[in-house]
Amino acid sequence: MNPIDHGNNQPKRPSFNDDVPKPGPEVYVLRMPADRTITFVAWGDKLRGFDVHWLGNRTAMHFEPAEECEHCLKNLPSKWKGYLHVYAVELKQEFFLEFTKITASAFQHQVANPDHLRGCTFRLKRGKSKNSRMSIIILAPVTVETALPPEKDPRPCILRLYGYSDNQIAEWLATGPTPHEEW
Numbered sequence: 027m028n029p030i031d032h033g034n035n036q037p038k039r040p041s042f043n044d045d046v047p048k049p050g051p052e053v054y055v056l057r058m059p060a061d062r063t064i065t066f067v068a069w070g071d072k073l074r075g076f077d078v079h080w081l082g083n084r085t086a087m088h089f090e091p092a093e094e095c096e097h098c099l100k101n102l103p104s105k106w107k108g109y110l111h112v113y114a115v116e117l118k119q120e121f122f123l124e125f126t127k128i129t130a131s132a133f134q135h136q137v138a139n140p141d142h143l144r145g146c147t148f149r150l151k152r153g154k155s156k157n158s159r160m161s162i163i164i165l166a167p168v169t170v171e172t173a174l175p176p177e178k179d180p181r182p183c184i185l186r187l188y189g190y191s192d193n194q195i196a197e198w199l200a201t202g203p204t205p206h207e208e209w
């Protein structure tokens with residue numbers, strides 16, 4: 027064997043990479059932490075949701091049509107996750123606040139118009155234990171909406187977290203209301 031030809035046993039080498047990594051997301055996802063009370067102002071107008079599958083150790087996106095979704099074909103359980111663009115008052119920072127279906131449903135029952143949340147001020151409180159229920163208090167149905175910064179779309183941020191490329195995300199967002207009709 028030619029001593030220069032390493033075949034499959036290439037020596038280890040560093041990864042030279044001139045592409046400057048992109049900075050992190052502009053807006054982070056917030057899961058309501060245990061043992062905390064946080065006041066939020068909705069900057070988004072409605073909850074934006076996805077159906078995802080639970081793979082045992084992580085979640086993966088569900089895709090329509092369901093008969094072509096690899097996780098549906100394996101009968102893996104699915105669940106819904108919703109996101110609302112919010113400003114967290116005490117943290118002085120904007121987030122995409124994550125809702126479970128139970129919290130989202132409780133929240134929507136308390137607001138006058140679930141499709142027009144922008145300007146709604148509310149307080150979430152979670153107890154100490156990991157599975158404690160969240161309490162929701164609506165403080166002001168709608169404050170002066172025109173004074174708020176514009177809504178940001180949580181979809182690119184969430185899809186990036188799931189590992190999809192910017193090209194793929196742009197294509198999905200351009201081709202319409204997938205994976206969920208009410209986008």
Ligand SMILES: [Zn+2]
Nearest residue numbers: 088089095098
């Ligand atoms: Zn599926």
